[in-house]
Amino acid sequence: MWDGPLAEKFRGSTWPETRAALEKAKAELEDLRGQLNQISQNIFSAGGGA
8 A cells, every 4th residue: 555645645635625525516516407407397397398
């Protein structure tokens, strides 16, 4: 297993920050998917899908 100062920095700050950013992006994309779903349903309900 590779170890050293850079590995410690990665484990200690780089990865936790990157992971948090990825989890936030995932949550935002899931929210966006839900909003787009609702918009599509509203369009079809209004008769725009025909």
